[in-house]
Ligand SMILES: Nc1nc2c(ncn2[C@@H]2O[C@H](COP(=O)(O)OP(=O)(O)O)[C@@H](O)[C@H]2O)c(=O)[nH]1
């Protein structure tokens with residue numbers, strides 16, 4: 345709060361007392377006196393409120409993308425909660441439901457909602473393609489300049505949306521929710537902790553909760569990031585590595601009210617394979633030689649040293665017939681050469697398929 349206060353005063357240099365003093369003097373003298381009789385914390389609150397108002401205007405339109413799969417009971421309450429939560433937000437919004445081949449009555453309910461309120465839209469897949477596909481398709485249809493994603497199962501709270509946007513106003517490109525107090529089964533909470541720990545270590549990004557459904561993105565982020573497979577878990581990683589700034593805020597999380605979870609342990613482990621994909625595709629896709637070349641050369645050199653040592657022994661008269669190390673040396677040399685060749689091939693592929701538009705340009709003069 346202090347920071348906000350400071351910023352506000354700074355923007356009004358040349359006006360010794362800051363914006364409030366100027367405003368009071370120019371209006372009513374009595375009012376000004378009363379104003380300064382108010383306790384300091386109340387003045388601060390007014391200051392803060394003014395600041396909030398200013399902050400709200402940074403974005404023009406909000407797009408909410410909601411991927412859903414068999415969530416028929418949750419959809420109507422969710423719609424009402426969103427409407428209620430966004431009333432206080434003085435900006436236009438749209439909601440895009442992405443129905444992913446639901447087999448219950450979800451699609452019908454979504455259609456009804458969209459018919460009654462034109463701010464709600466939907467996209468429906470013929471079959472189930474997965475949450476990442478749904479998000480990617482939702483992102484393609486957004487028209488706002490800020491995009492929020494949330495789950496359809498009422499576990500994410502739409503009242504957190506203004507808080508996400510407030511954090512975005514600080515200049516971040518992606519703000520992720522952190523379900524600090526999480527209402528899910530024990531096994532899920534623990535496996536998720538492990539998943540977050542590994543992702544944190546491997547990606548180097550210091551987030552507590554990578555896989556929170558509730559996230560806010562600048563439109564530029566959703567336009568530029570391709571999410572497929574099960575990569576929706578790694579949106580902050582993908583964004584960070586494309587140079588976007590990422591932050592996290594604590595959000596409330598509710599227990600599941602209706603239906604059941606779609607993410608069991610099996611889907612969870614698929615996520616780890618995806619982590620390797622993410623790391624490789626973001627870090628090394630443009631320079632495969634750095635990965636394959638490094639390990640190839642390392643393996644080749646160790647193999648060469650092992651076999652060199654054996655050769656010296658052989659020259660000194662020790663027979664090689666009972667030296668299993670020989671196989672190790674040969675293996676390391678062969679694997680080394682192969683890895684190196686894969687790196688070279690990769691490098692050739694990158695060179696022949698490089699397009700300018702793959703780099704995200706922030707600004708042009
Ligand atoms: N589009 C789409 N959404 C899905 C799929 N699986 C789950 N979801 C949605 O993703 C959100 C989170 O799923 P949920 O099962 O609650 O996962 P959990 O919160 O991790 O237990 C909910 O809105 C689901 O409807 C899917 O295959 N496709």
Ligand SMILES: [Mg+2]
Pocket residue numbers: 495497499600605
């Ligand atoms: Mg859920």
